[in-house]
Amino acid sequence: MKKFYFSEVLIVLLFACSLSHAQNKTEVKQIAGVPALFINEQLYSPFAYMSYLGEQKYYKEIAETGIHLYCFPAYLGDRGINSVSGIGTFRTPVWTGENQYDFSSIKTDFEKIIKVDPQAKVIIRIYLDPPLWWEELNPDASCQLADGSTFRQCFSSEKWQRETGEILKSCINWLSGSVYAKYLVGIHVAAGFTEEWFYHPKQYDDRNPVRFNAFRKWLRNKYNDDELAFQGSWGDSLVSFSTAQPGNISESRTHRWRNPEREQKVIDTYQFHSETLVDNIIHFCKIVKETSNGTLLTGAFYGYHYYVTDPRRGHGALGKLLKCKSLDYLSSPNVYNRVIGEDWPPMVAIQSVQLHGKLWLAENDTRTSITTLLKDRAPEVAPPGQYESGVWLGPEDMETSTSFLWKNAGRMLAQGYGGWWFDMWGGWFSSPELLKVIQKTNEFYSLFPMEEGKQMQSQVCVMVDEQLCFWDASYGQLAEQILSNRYLLAKTGTPYDLFLRTDVESIPANQYKVIWLMGFLELTAEERERIHNWQDKGIVVIWTDNEGTYVFNKKNDSREKDVITLSDSQLRKIFEDAGVHIYIRSGDVFYIGRNWLCIHSVFGGEKKIRLPFAAQVINPTDNIVMSDSTKTIKINMDGKSTIILRVNPL
Numbered sequence: 001m002k003k004f005y006f007s008e009v010l011i012v013l014l015f016a017c018s019l020s021h022a023q024n025k026t027e028v029k030q031i032a033g034v035p036a037l038f039i040n041e042q043l044y045s046p047f048a049y050m051s052y053l054g055e056q057k058y059y060k061e062i063a064e065t066g067i068h069l070y071c072f073p074a075y076l077g078d079r080g081i082n083s084v085s086g087i088g089t090f091r092t093p094v095w096t097g098e099n100q101y102d103f104s105s106i107k108t109d110f111e112k113i114i115k116v117d118p119q120a121k122v123i124i125r126i127y128l129d130p131p132l133w134w135e136e137l138n139p140d141a142s143c144q145l146a147d148g149s150t151f152r153q154c155f156s157s158e159k160w161q162r163e164t165g166e167i168l169k170s171c172i173n174w175l176s177g178s179v180y181a182k183y184l185v186g187i188h189v190a191a192g193f194t195e196e197w198f199y200h201p202k203q204y205d206d207r208n209p210v211r212f213n214a215f216r217k218w219l220r221n222k223y224n225d226d227e228l229a230f231q232g233s234w235g236d237s238l239v240s241f242s243t244a245q246p247g248n249i250s251e252s253r254t255h256r257w258r259n260p261e262r263e264q265k266v267i268d269t270y271q272f273h274s275e276t277l278v279d280n281i282i283h284f285c286k287i288v289k290e291t292s293n294g295t296l297l298t299g300a301f302y303g304y305h306y307y308v309t310d311p312r313r314g315h316g317a318l319g320k321l322l323k324c325k326s327l328d329y330l331s332s333p334n335v336y337n338r339v340i341g342e343d344w345p346p347m348v349a350i351q352s353v354q355l356h357g358k359l360w361l362a363e364n365d366t367r368t369s370i371t372t373l374l375k376d377r378a379p380e381v382a383p384p385g386q387y388e389s390g391v392w393l394g395p396e397d398m399e400t401s402t403s404f405l406w407k408n409a410g411r412m413l414a415q416g417y418g419g420w421w422f423d424m425w426g427g428w429f430s431s432p433e434l435l436k437v438i439q440k441t442n443e444f445y446s447l448f449p450m451e452e453g454k455q456m457q458s459q460v461c462v463m464v465d466e467q468l469c470f471w472d473a474s475y476g477q478l479a480e481q482i483l484s485n486r487y488l489l490a491k492t493g494t495p496y497d498l499f500l501r502t503d504v505e506s507i508p509a510n511q512y513k514v515i516w517l518m519g520f521l522e523l524t525a526e527e528r529e530r531i532h533n534w535q536d537k538g539i540v541v542i543w544t545d546n547e548g549t550y551v552f553n554k555k556n557d558s559r560e561k562d563v564i565t566l567s568d569s570q571l572r573k574i575f576e577d578a579g580v581h582i583y584i585r586s587g588d589v590f591y592i593g594r595n596w597l598c599i600h601s602v603f604g605g606e607k608k609i610r611l612p613f614a615a616q617v618i619n620p621t622d623n624i625v626m627s628d629s630t631k632t633i634k635i636n637m638d639g640k641s642t643i644i645l646r647v648n649p650l
Contacts, residue, residue: 023176024121026185026297028328028359032450032594034416035329035359037297039121039185045069045445046361046418047438048123052090053378053426056112061430062421063117065439066446071123071188071420072109073195076167077131079152083193083200086383087374093131095167103174110180123186123297126171127195128164128284129153138163143200144208151202155192155276156214165287172291186297186328189284196301196332197277198313205250215246218272233264249273249312254473257521257546270470274317278302278324285326299329299361304347305466306483306498307335309476316467318348319502322356329359331419334408335486336391338367340400340640341602343490343589344407345498349464350415352500355507362419364408367394368401368428377425394428399640402433403600406642407589409441410598413644414495414591416450444596444620448646453594455613455649459580460496461512462489463504468519481564482519482544491568493584494575495592509534513578516542540578553578581612597633597645604639608632611647618646 028035037046049062050071059070076095080087091105106124113120130153135142141159142150153160168189175184193200220241223230230244231237247269258266285298303318321327330353334344346362353360371394375382395401405421412419421438423429429438464483472479489496499507501520504527509515515534520527520543531541531552541552548561551574568587576582584590586607589600599607610632617626617633621644626633629650637643 022182023292023295024182024185025295028297028357030357032416033452034354034594035357036450037359037418043450044121045442046359047412047442047445048361048418048420049423049438050125050420051423051426053424054109054112055426056116058423058426058430059113060116061435062438063119065435066442067438068117068119069121069123069185069420070113070117071125072113073125073127073190074106074109074171075127075129076164077127077129077134079129079132080381081127081129081193081195083152083202085386087386088378088381088383090378090381094171095131095134097133098137101167101170101174103171106171106175107180110183114180114183120183121185122180122183123188123299124175124184125188125190125195126168128168128189128191130160130164134163140208140210142208143203143206145202146205146207152200153191154206154208154211155199155203155280156206156211157208158210161280161283165284168284168287169291172288172296176292184296186299187288187292188299188331189281189288190301191280192277193313196304197281198308198315199273199277201312204312205248212245214276215269215272216241216244218275219244219268222268222271234268235262235264246272253475253477255477256473257478258471258473260471260522267467267470270311270316271467273311274314275320277314278317278321281321282324282326285324289326297328298326299331299359300327301331301363303330303349303353303466304332305469305500306345306349306464306486307332307347309469309472309479309483311469311472312475316470318352318466319500322352322358327358329361331361331363333363333365333422337487338391338404340395340403341589341600342487343411345411345486345490349466349498349500349503350417351497351507352503354416355499355503360417360419362408362412362417363422364405364419365422365424366404366408366428367392368404368431368434369394369396369398370401370431370434371428372425374425377427397640398431398433399638402437403640403642405429405434405437406644407598407600409437409444410591410596410600410642410644412441413444413596414593414598416594440621444644444646448595448620451595451648453596453649456495456592456595456647457511458495458497458593459511459513460489460492460494460516460575461507461509461514462496462498462516462518463501463507463520464498464518465501465520468521471521478546479519482546484565485518485544488566488568488571490589490591491587492572492575493582493586493590494572494580495590504530509539510537512539513580514540514542514575516544518542518544521545540574542574583611584609592647595647595649597647598642599635599637600642601637602640604637604641607635607637609635614650616648616650618648620644620646
């Protein structure tokens with residue numbers, strides 16, 4: 001009988017342990033022109049499921065659709081994510097005392113999922129706001145209010161960053177050594193109001209000295225230690241780097257645009273305010289990457305410049321965040337104009353996110369006719385009178401609900417991004433009709449090859465300034481008038497790309513026939529020169545500022561004073577005059593791209609789509625070839641419906 005030495009046994013045990021706790025390698029790589037999700041070197045469907053109140057029966061339903069990617073939340077602290085509504089906590093806290101951790105909630109969530117889906121892959125959303133006991137022990141690292149009290153963390157505090165980072169490392173190390181390691185694929189770092197890296201309202205006027213010191217350090221960096229340049233910018237010969245105070249960003253709302261010659265102090269404060277959040281996201285993403293040896297995916301909510309126009313929220317530094325190599329994906333909900341017949345775009349310049357190699361994952365928190373209320377599902381969490389009306393209610397009928405989900409799916413497919421179906425309180429998608437949409441969306445991604453769809457690429461480029469709201473003294477009301485053009489664009493019958501102003505040098509300008517500078521209050525000399533260059537190439541340029549809209553082309557320039565929001569018919573006319581191909585004129589919500597076509601209609605009826613190329617057209621839901629070669633698609637649609645077609649150019 002063979003004898004085993006202790007060293008041999010140890011090697012065998014270690015090898016067995018490494019197999020049982022095998023780490024996944026999760027990353028984002030470019031494929032067919034967009035960032036895509038890869039797990040263990042294999043292309044992986046970027047569609048997931050999440051619920052705050054995750055239940056096994058709903059996980060089982062989702063697993064049966066073919067989706068095996070899940071998200072669930074974990075909380076370092078013991079307080080709710082919304083400090084205004086008074087919502088309770090969804091889980092027990094992980095950080096229970098100094099050097100004391102409780103991972104039981106994470107274990108429970110994993111067990112619920114893997115018992116019904118052994119193929120599960122999990123991204124954990126970790127909420128980094130601290131527990132109350134930590135705040136009480138660390139007033140120097142907490143937000144300090146005018147009345148002398150404290151409130152959660154100071155986002156400028158290195159102490160908070162350091163200690164929270166240690167907890168994050170401990171959590172990842174525990175996960176890596178646990179039986180759950182083989183299911184874990186990523187960490188979504190979250191903090192602030194509603195987990196979305198917004199400042200809680202009480203944090204707008206944080207008077208902690210560490211914030212003032214961080215602001216002064218930031219000013220030195222911005223002005224290259226040139227105090228004269230700094231004083232000139234602020235219009236204050238007495239201010240210095242050592243005495244500068246942040247501007248008052250809690251002043252009364254006024255319906256006006258700020259004067260750049262007199263209010264640079266406030267603008268600088270907003271920029272610092274935003275970059276502070278971005279620096280924190282970068283800090284925690286680096287910790288995830290370093291602690292996991294680069295194996296875990298990292299992501300966050302940030303950059304809601306296309307919808308959230310209140311600069312106090314702190315979402316005006318996406319351009320800086322997109323340069324972070326430790327960040328893999330970004331996310332936001334779709335905008336909350338959740339009525340039928342409207343586009344619900346993401347809150348961010350998607351093409352800039354993709355340009356910088358980041359995956360976009362939409363949070364499809366789509367309400368349905370079977371949407372539950374929090375008070376009915378978890379009364380111990382629900383504050384009285386909250387989460388019961390308005391946006392928290394779904395449509396009345398299943399046909400509208402199904403149409404909404406198909407619209408979510410069509411946008412994701414046509415623009416080459418993913419997302420999770422966010423079943424907030426549980427049961428929102430628990431019907432055969434809705435589960436079919438989720439199943440088919442996942443199947444489409446798997447069954448049809450990834451295509452760049454060059455023949456149907458957008459001929460319209462929209463550029464937005466994420467710092468537009470900094471100049472809006474109404475805390476976003478004026479900026480929203482300009483950005484509300486987002487709703488008309490999807491009804492023009494042609495696709496558009498959306499980029500940040502800071503990416504102007506990187507956009508594929510030769511692809512476009514129209515470039516719209518939406519919300520540029522002033523043009524720099526470089527931008528004016530660029531407009532001339534675009535005009536010389538035959539590109540029509542639209543410029544909308546706070547006074548009106550200008551159209552520049554080779555033939556003649558025009559100005560529509562006081563016209564800030566255009567109609568879809570006005571835009572369609574400008575686009576068509578510029579030579580942009582108009583696919584459909586019905587005014588329905590229309591997406592096309594990457595060999596996918598989607599129409600979302602309120603009234604239905606016959607729809608005629610004119611393609612600029614001959615194509616094979618497939619109904620992917622039933623996998624029926626509608627035509628082997630056509631340039632015209634005619635379909636009859638029911639009212640309150642959405643259709644998705646596969647269009648393969650010949």
